[in-house]
Amino acid sequence: MHMIEELKELWDGVNAYDLYGQCMFKLRAAVLWTISDFPAYAYLSGWGTAGKLACPVCLEGTRSRRITDKQCFMGYRCYLKRNHSWRKSKEYDGSTELRGPPRTFTGDDILKKLDEIPIHTHGKAPSNSSRKCKRGEKELNWCKRSVLFELPYWSKLLLRYNLAVMHIEKNVCDNIIGTLLDIEGKSKDTLKSREDLQNFNIHEELWLKKDLSNNKLEKPYASYTLTREECKDFCKFIQSVRLPDGYASNISRCVTDNDKLGGMKTHDCHVLLHKILPAALLPFLTDNIRGTLIELCQFFQKICAKTLQIFYIEELSDGIVIILCKLEKIFPPSFFTIMVHLCVHLPDQVLLGGPVASRWMFGTELHMGLYKKYVRNMSRPDGSIAEAFVVDEDVTFLSRYVSNIETRFTRPERNWDIPSPNHKLDFFNSNGRPLGASTIKLLQNGDKSFNDLSDSEVALEHKEQFPSWFKNKVSQMRVQKSPLANDDLYSLSQGPLERYNTYQSCIVNGVRFRCKEHEDTLKTQCSRICTEGDHDNINILYYGVLIEIFQLSFVLDWKVFLFRCKWYNSNPKGRSIVVDHNLTSINTSTDWYSNEPFILATQAQQVFYLLDMKRGSNWRIVQKVNHRSIYDIPEIMEETVNNDVFQEEESFQLPPFQPTEDFIESLSLVRLDVPSVTLSDQLVVDLFLNQNQNVDKDSDLDEDFEEGNRFSNNETFLSSDDTKSYKESKCDDDADS
Template structure:
């Protein structure tokens, strides 16, 4: 009740309720009130006896009447755990939370040290939770002056506690306690080893009592019996940090006494106090010390920040510029500071090492306090918590580490045992206690006032449940609930319904805004997909005659689709009523709102909140975009990009009473250039709203989005970088998506950390070990000697011309007008290099021996990287066949170090050759300019290329042989009538995807048709259409013959038809294809049969290589003969030229007059 009067209510919280009801005050049961005026202390067990007896009865079962079913049933209940603050933890559990062994989780294994100057205990020793060989364990001076060899303590289970305390008697009551003797003051000359550490203390003697809860028959089996107070732990930790870094008098843990403790412990000599000539002490600045200017910047960030509605209180009122400190913060204020605002304020005024540790501590608290928890992630959080606390030990003095700071190490484990923290923390309990305190009208009898007020409240709550038509406290929607009328919601498209707030304004849209809003609806409506494809096909057909590029076609489509749709529909095209309504467009007269509620968020326009202390105009939307490498790029790249904006307008489109759509118009930051978005050194996303895109001034702009697409963010102004803002995300309150309980659903609904995870091993120079992570979604195997790798080549068929698709990451491309555009760049595969060396990525194969799956894409990307490595595979060889086997084997071994391959070595080498030739061709196209001299060509060395290799390659390309080979290649490409439409995807991956989709095997004919059609289903060229028809007719002919002639075999019919239509293949190649099909059909053959087929296959492979060598030799002979003939013709031409010159001279002499 006050500092002089203490009343202890005992509240029961039923957990068999939904999460949005469970922790509400209407669900709490006030079971008893322990009277004051002093706290009960250990005597609380006396007051709890009636409750314990009732809990025993509920465990056995109580007969109860069910009004709904009109029958009796046996009601049973159990006490799961207790929720209490940390001092009450000692009264309920029996373990003292003060002194040397104050940690109830570590118990007798608590690591503490008495600080003689600070006159208190310091709880460090967090190195016990690190790996056995971690470097921190052996660093003395950076920690407490000792090396750490102990392991993490194990918590004592309930049965062991009962066994320890079974023969010990405890006395209750103030009169029965032994007399308190005066504590002996510790002597300065006492040895630390003797007085500071007790070897193996008797844990039974450290218990104050045996808790009355052990009388419950199941209590000793509960793993988690009493919860640590997360609310006050977070509050005290944040208060310690703020008080220390701001050097607040009375709150800072860095003072003269703490520095003298460093002297006693013989650690951190650079921080020892220095004695001045006048006898005073000078404290050297520490790594976390802040100057006056830095403190002002810190306070400025917190003073200027605006947070969303219902997010937090107005923290700016607690900031004092004069004193450079924070005043009158509540527990929830510290919660918001710890999890969101403190790292933002420190990032621009504190050293990187300290800021990184505090950011990581913030991430840990954020992960623990999430609505959805993942056990595997919490286990990682446990390791990160240990590492973070160890790094804090290297930064802050020992006096910083109070028992509350130490308890952070146990919070992840309790979250694993008890689940989400919001079921177990003190915030709802503290609010309920505040409400009970408001019932106290008669201060002479406060307990009676609370009881009467609570009973009256319960009676009114009971009666209000029967008032269905009246709005009561129980059925009133929450502050940011949004629209609850489901009938009205059905009239809104794209789930854009919500609840508008404030005054409605009726305005008329201008032409450009009307087109942009209407067009956005048409482009996202599913029923418009066939019509959109139809119009795109029309534009493509027109573009063939006008030679328009893909980007120009998209521009025409964007600008004119709404007009074409309206003209097409109203000209009599057979469409449904929904399309007819949408085709006519919305009414130009629209409703405009200044605030809107949807999905648990409250949004305000930027103009509406200009004078408010809250910020509700920040939005973020994830959108799919199409990126072009240039104006002539015909293969654009699709990708998702997050756009950050400020809400400027909220409009409601009305499709003439049939449909309605809520659209948000925003000022979008330019996320396509580094001048509009960037990441700082800590990984924070920063945006610049002086660089905008999609402003709505041009017809092609898209300033509108659906209200259901956006999520809320808020921005903090960067005081050191003009015009830039840090992005912070907001999570809606009281919004629970229960999902279907699957693991994927849990991952999707898990709350992401607000800040990027900090790598403390990089930030702290003395620590270099880094945990490696497993690649998500890939098959990983241990990197052990694989005895089956040698036989993998004997089980894999190769010979396909397919190359796996590659993984490319976007990069910025400089355009002619000076701007940048995101295009597909070089393969990076940064995740692959983070893989533990003990693991490899397992690459599977299909029945034809081709790599498939997501691992195949990773393999192809890595092969491309090796093919571009000039040191491993030089480019100064005329062809891949001239490349030494040592280089090829080196590349192959490098691949096998990272991948467990089921495909053969020949396939890998063949793919390497294809990538090597592609890289060589790209270099020639970009850097080998024909219109410059040879010397300039030799000097134009590509970045990262060895000069001698480039000079050899240039001389070959510039030679007669290189020019002849180029002409042969150009001639061959000109003869190619068509190509496939897969881009970088392989035939194998397409075939696998089609087989998974259809459930049937994909033959060569079907694969040919799939890979030679456009997105709209039409053949890519007229030649491809003609061949498809021939293939189809030929197959129908064979099927008709087979229906009358049983001797016709249709098993290998695809290969026969391909040969007849596309031309004969070489005998060896056809036999290889037959063997591949045979191996694919073998399911239960013996090892001898497989070996025989493999032997034939290898023999035919050798024959193929011999034929290829013969063809290459014949081509070389033809080139030599052509060169000889050309030399002979040139010689004859020169002779004729000489004869003609002689004749001309003779003719000129004959025309001269005689002298």
């Protein structure tokens, strides 16, 4: 409560002194929003994040249904247009969809709801100490009235609580990987899930079937699950991944001995979902399943971009609904946890709160991990954290006034770079910081590596005579003290010195580059590059690999870094480059522009290559790299309309996000090339025992049909005929068991 009182005081304003203006002024402050993980969301908002109304955005309009032992959150067709053809189909969740999207609640609406909730003491009921207090019908999932509503402006904010995109990515990635690799404890394709399919009357081909020959149940092999051999190939691909220096951790360490993935951190899932998983899925699964999962990965990649525009957000809002509807037709209901449901609200929060990068929880989790390391007395963790935090603040304050020693404020970064020179010619601005020892070589006129080979006599004569003419001309202008003959032009006309240095690695613009020969034994790859150039009057991207790093010296002590590269054939009209699901794949066995291998170091953009298992060992998938702490600031023209959500990374560099609705209605989810799995007797016994224990929970399933008390449009979840047939099939199943 002391914090709320101080926030109220800051809202009214406190007296502060302006040292620069030498006057007093009113200092005001306000809480813009909160950011937390999903369990802490319930403590901040007062709305419980568990149960059938777990969504804190939809509130009482949450669309959920009861399945075995849990709730599933489906029904994303309600966000489609009223006349959409998918609404009439029963292959998604066993029913047609007639409802509209859930209602949006304002802060004033929430306050009215909270005023209707009776006030009661928490804990055990007074009449029975062994029974907890039950919520009333009007309480829904409200646990308490958030103390933040005491702030006079809190109910007027459009965005009060942020969803943690980091944790959503982690849970969605775990759902996908666990189901694809059939990881025990993480897979959503369990025996209970197959029973849910039968209860929902969908995907009949995936139901548990009884083999009359041995009187045992069989589990058909689903199309969204990889076989044992495919799991090995998938894990081999993950083990072959090498990322650029400083981009992410070594993700190959997540591969376990039994060809599964485990121990992935939140940032590992972030990189896996954005860059690696779309390339890993290319040789596996069917076109519909693979395409839908790649579109989901591209959704997260697009929504986490550092630059977003309004029309991009509108495309994301419509696209995620299409993707979730297609996922409903592929995966069982248990796949759709509350974290999958929250994806549908992310575009709206980006539209209100701006780019995700300003609302990440990576920094918060990093500090929380640091605070946990402060604990020395396990019986008093809060005291240990508070004491260590005060000491850390004192040391940080003192370090600002200490010179001649290295502190956290003066410590250089790992890939620190020298200041960029400010020459009039951009040629001399190509500088960098070399790493390691250099090799001194002599530059000779007959050196073929620096000569442009050409069969044209005019070009050959021009190449032989132009350097001497240019040198004499500029020297003459220099003698005449012409203002055009500046230092940069004079140094360029004299040509490079005979001696030049070669390096194995260097840092240019904060990015570490390394020669291919030097990194073959390392866990990272920093030699793959691309650059823009013209080909047949068309601006294209040239992809290649860095072979050697040159440092040329000129008079007046000017220095220039050059990269000698091997270019792969990236002609868009040829057959050596393919674009599949917005993924660019190139053939690395080709050779292109071998007579023009050099570029300036500042012209190189770092990329990394992934194996293309779909096309062969010589093909590589190109993924661009956006390094941390490196910003491309766009030049804002005066005519630019200021309605964009700006961030540090350009979103137009990402592939276009266009989810397709070309989905096969009668999609078969059973693999015919893999035999069904015969269940053991113990698994069957456990399954039926679990069904008998959950008979009392069937009433919760019936409550889901009574949507009139929950939705403002009073539309039923199923028609009366569908509800009757569903209950009859349920009774028949119980009788057979």
